[in-house]
Amino acid sequence: MRNTIILTIVLFIAVIGASIYYFSDLHGEKKEVLRPLTFLPRETFLISTFHNDATTDNIFKDFEIFEALVGKAEMSQWKVWKDKLLRNTILQPYVNDADMYVSFHPEKEKIVSLITVPTAETIAPETLAALMEETAKTFKISEKDSLGARIYQFDKGVKDSIFHVVYHKNIFFASYSDSLIYKVIDNKQPKLGKKAIDYFVENNSRNSPLSVYFVHEQINAISTQLLRKKPGSFLQLFDSLGGQSAWNLNFKNDALILSGESETDKDLTHYLETFSHQAKTTQRLFNYFPENTASYLSFAVSNSGRFEADLKTMFERRGEWEKLSASFQDLERRSGMSMENDIRGIFGNEFAVLEQSNQTSIGFITLNDSSALSKNIDKIASEVGDSIFRFDYANIPYALFGDPLKSFSRPYFVRLGNTIALANSMSLLQNLRQDWRRENLLINTLGFKNFEKIQGNEANITYFQRTRTSATLLNNLLKPAFSRNFQNEDDFGYQDFYSWSAQISGNNGDFLSSIYAIYKSKNALGATPDWTYEFDNRPITAPWVFEHSDTSQFILIQEQDHRVHGIHPSGKKLWSAVFHGRVVGDAQQLADRSIVLVTDRNQLYRFDTHGNGFPGFSLHLSDEPTYTPTIAELDGQQLILIPAGKKLLVHAVDGKKVGDWEALTLAGKILFDVKVRDNFVYLGTDNGHFYKLDAKGNVISEETLDGSFFRSPIAVVDGENKSSAIVALDTTSTLVTIRFDQNPTKRKIGAWGNRALISLDGERTQTAKRLIAIAEKKLFVTGLPDGNPIFEYTFTQSVTDRPQIFKNTTFGDLIGISSRENTLLYLFDEKGNVIDGFPIEALPQFYFGKIDYNSATYLLCVRRDKKLYAFKN
Template identity: 60%
Template sequence: MRNTIITTILLFIAVIGASIYYFANLDGDKKKTLRPMTFLPKETFLIATLNNDATSDNIFKDFEIFDALVGSEAIQRWTSLKAKILRNASLQPYVDGVEMYISFHPEKEQITPLFTIPTLTPVEKADLPAIVDELRKTYQVTQKDTLGSRFFSFSGEEAADVFHVLYHEGIFFASYSAPLLHQILDDNAAKLEKAHIDYFIDNNNRNSPMSVYFIHDQIPQIAKQVLRRKSGDTLGLFEQLGGKSAWNLNFKNDALILSGESETSGKKDNYLEIYGHQAKTTQSLYNVFPESTASYLSFAISDTARFRQDLTALFTARQELDQLQQQFSQIKRDKGVSFETDLRPAFGREFAVVEQSNQTTLAFVVLADTAAWRQAAAPIVSEVADSIYRFNHANIPYALFGDPLKAFSRPYFIRLKNILVLANHQSLLHTYQQDWRRSDLLINTLGFKNFERIQGNEANITYFLRTRTAAGTVSNLLKPAYAKNFQDKDNFGYQDFYSWSVQISGNSGTFLSSIYGIYKSKSALGATPAWTYAFENRPITAPAVFEHSDTSQFILIQEQDHTVHAIHPTGKKLWSAVFHGRIVGQTQQLADRSLVSVTDRNQLYRFDPFGNSLPGFSLHMPYEPSYSPTIAQVGREQLIFVPAGRRIAVYTLEGKKVTDWDHVELDGRILFDIKVKNDRVFVGTDRGHFYQFGADGELQKEVVIEGSHFKNPIGLADNTQKQTAIYAVDTAGNLLSIDFEHTPAKSSLGASAPEAIVAFSPQGNEDARSIVAIDQKQLLLRDIQDSATHHEYTFTQIIEDRPQLFAANGGGRLLGIAVRGSSLIYLFDEQGELLDGFPVEALPGFYYGKIDYNSAPYLLCIRRDKKLYAFKN
């Protein structure tokens, strides 16, 4: 099966939008009219109109998608024609405020646009010479009379082609093709049917900036025009559909979206007709498609009884029903399995066909009842390998669901819970099993996540094509002229579309339909960096931003050879220095702008923003630090507290060791950082020992949580009794509040996995306010005093890295999550909503926020090429 063929139709429709914008930026109100469309030839592939007013002008201004579709050369030519002809002072009064039509017509090895512009008032024959004389100032103009009408041809330095204009019965017709204009004048040439024109006018949304009309009977002609060879199975479903569609543009900077209604001819032997009496319903099978998916065709059924009735009518119309019934009667006699009462009820409401990058296909079918399936299938399938089976009889998938599964006559299959995966070769199932185990799935890719944000998952039929993955197949299917444009990355931008898709839903016998072209906009976050900074080795710390002076800030990051780089907000290197060891935790900045870091080689650094070590530093510590240092005022002195496993190393800002803390040895390893508040030092350990120390290192209080283990950082906040308390989460998912005065309070966090990752999010620089918990693939957010989860988010892969917290406007925090398996990073606001532009492709360890005092927010992230990327948001 060649699913990718249908993309040629989508690409062709998309070009309409670009043509309209560059020719039709006319001001004024839209005028209702039928007459212009009555002159169009029957061989009209598509028709489009534009709402010609200042609003449309602003909407389409700098719309990157049109540049990608039309090509830069055509844009320059069309823009010139629009400005110098349509906006000419002599012509403007006649066309200002009219509705313009753009239609596309086949001509040999090209598709030619025709521009149809009715005039507000008729242009008198005597006035035409004056208008032409004005245009002669810019173009070379020739004219001739044909069939009683006058043709004008414009050529000049800007235009590589001659542009022909005909004024006929109060309408301007313009094209690069003179023969096409001759068809307009030929009364004997077949024209558009009035029924089609009436449908288009009835479904024209006056509030839409653009409308597109399509006659389904043109699908075979379009395929013949642009394809090298006969269309495949997917396009074959649409070839005999009949009827027409009217779509309106939903404007979005990073997507071309056309949505509207479709009407078919009602042919009983056409497969898609059976979905006309279905209703949109949730589709979910895409969650299990392999990462190698190039395209898929997915179906969902809302009314199974009506579907079976209409499918039976289809088989009857094709004279196939008797043969199928005889086959299944024989199976019932031989195997005791009834197709209607045993087999059919076991199957669910969804199925799909996936074409992979190597042009092999898989099918996916949902089971409604796995127990019923096992019982019904046992006599009619055979195990051919470990967990791989094969149907003993042909045509079962086809009899259940019809045409899309006809190619899977007697397939092999595996079962994933309630989903059957079908293939015509065992090797394809072995490969898919590996993909499934490794989570190499379509939903784990960045492009598909962006696609999901724009296109919903409710429909009866969804066709999806992934441009880059299917590019080779598409290029081979297109005729040379069209393949050349598709592959041209300089003049066109087809490769910058992540995907093309069609969604269709039943609507009481007709259809609702939409077309989506998801575009990788150059202005999207993560697309075009403001600057990059290259490293010799892989960076090993997240980028962090610190104050450099009263007027500027800087970025600090360390690479694998332990070189620390200081980078200006413009991406220029300020200085670099090799540290002894890898920085542990995060670097801290003091009020005097000096910075403090510790490394895994027992080294403590304090240096200024220019990279100079302060007196007394660096110094060697007796213990290896286990996390970030804490700089805090204790007593009357500011001290550096360094967590070091079971020890606490304390130093003055001059680098002198505070010996009062030498005797402290804890039961267990310190849980990340040390908390300090009101001259008291708070520490928790992995063995459930929690401590409160005084300013001089004396132990004031200790609480032991028997039988519990801990692996996450602690938080510090006032509890409901207004007492300062340590908050900690044990490996059983219990949240404990320990204030050293009362019995520790315990409540369930809601994260049950022992490996759950927990963080406490503060308000500003103060106490913890909310809890972030990552339970494998599940993100849970809740207030520290409220046991109710106020937001959840489910990822497609297990999260391995700890969340990052970034300052947000208003003193809150933004939550950063990295998914190592898919190399995607996410950013959530305090309500748990994903920020626009995310996820972005990057490795774990990133920064989001200002990189200079008055800068816009930036995303600083690392990619596999060992570069730091700065993306302005």
């Protein structure tokens, strides 16, 4: 597991470099870029350079990532130096046309920074003296001469915070380290190489607010500086790589993204060079990785022929080919299987190695021809039990794919879908297979879903590390000073980074490269609630938001002991009362603001916004309600129509029974709620009987679909000649339209199976526009009444909760999906886009919209701690 830290260290330093950007306020064209870099010591870990415009402070002042990395105390100091030095009116004319650099260098048990600011013209001694005199109003200033230069020391009166500044060769160099200043102005000290500087100058982008430069040979020095122990095998892939990288910043408030180009020494004894002539391609192996993955290194080949040729060249130049070739011949002699003609064709173009939180490693290889593997597996491997095999010959994975799989000399392997997993022990594969069957996978975690949205999966090489699953290891590997910073959540925010990653793709002999640091922003939706409300038991309904008075609204929700809570939009308790039974369907509000709901104990409730029941309520019903009541006006009277299995119970809003509705004989159980439109009542039953009733409960029309079965709600749509029609979906995914005055029409719109979960987004008295179907892992949204598809979406786990509809939000009409298996909430707009900030980790059934008349949009959801959370969007 030492491997997990290596690239993290490089990324860690890179992001620290980016954070000093906030310190600047400079503007200028590309000018004298090369000269300031020539003074930097050879042991420069990283360089960042930037220019500025008038919007810089506004962009970066709320960028939490910078403060999380640099630390609150350090950021505070930088702001002081920025305001008192760089913003000083005396200095401004000399630096406004300059680029600024911040570089990082090793020093004992820490890493120190150097700020480099060239001036447009020479500053006269008297002007410099005036600057020092002006600055002395804030700092105690002393000075000394060394190596022919005058070094100024700015003392703010805080321990270890003396800032050393020298003006040398028309360049300001500033650092908290005086020894680093001496290295800069000492011509005898080794400096940064010319080849690296030329590459940085060539790749400097004036279109990016910040660029980062990195010399690859510093990887070993960085690991030595930060680690207590020798790094692991992942580092060997980057060891002695040679060359350098130049990256530019892409701004995002919940991620730091650096992308650019890398060149190497093009030494084909180095494994990564075998990818330099590849091109980015889709990587899919991460779909197989278990949830406890701490880090992984994944590879995808776009040109198999070129990769195989370059891999052979690498083996030859290392002096390994002769031995490998002899083993291939031995394998062919024994098994009759040729490595080149038979075995290589079995396997695909993706492979990976991951490390788990328990410090174990697993390899993965895709299959190109699974039937060929099944046919020939007994020629190259032996079954050791439980459908797990072991290669009979050594170094097959290494010969096929090179260094990443070298540690799997004669591994055990098991097939998972179109992939085999490799390990050096059977138990690892048994556990992996169990995770696979239970869908206990990395892709089902909230953090990885957010990571995927930012990074994507097009590359040749991807390195990924999760902070949470690697935190203990990182603490143990880092030297004490760095470990303390990593753990210090008061001053730093390293624990708030979900992951660190890098992607590399071949580019005609060189590479395209990107670095990603995904941050769990405290301002992100679902991170910091405006308030929480705690229950004694788990809530069992979605939160509903209703009017409370002319000036405010309130939230209604029921918990497991059947207690119903009224909650103020501020999160304060208004009232609570125990109801008899669990709420069936949804609660609804009448025009007078009273609330109507039914429970599974045959109770009908009507109560005011203070929780007080109306006279005559609660009311015992003759039968158990089966879904949400429909409240509508029929013949001028407001009625409550309650589905109750094969009966339709109808009461006036005062609780009295109306007419003889219970005499209505239905041939099956009512499908969910009933619809009311134009003084008619529409309903359907599970066995294919559909009814149009008048305002007295008399059957006006009935349509029977023999042999059809239904498990989904009905909807009312506009028919011909201003008439209304019922649409319903049967258990064969056939959309049926019942017009009553002509034969029903049927249209097959899917193959979703009879367990599909269906919602329709029309209100009970309005026309439905969309049908939303969940079939295991897939979401299908279809237009009504035409049945034309609108969009689809595939989840990583089966969804077992019916879709929710949120009408008339600031984002339009939205579809809410709750994934119970991995406790994730999704929200889709009308075009099928996931609303920014989602998915969110919470239990099924939630609310999204305003919670008061003039409030912002909120997400109301419940988590495993039995609290209602209010997150402002």
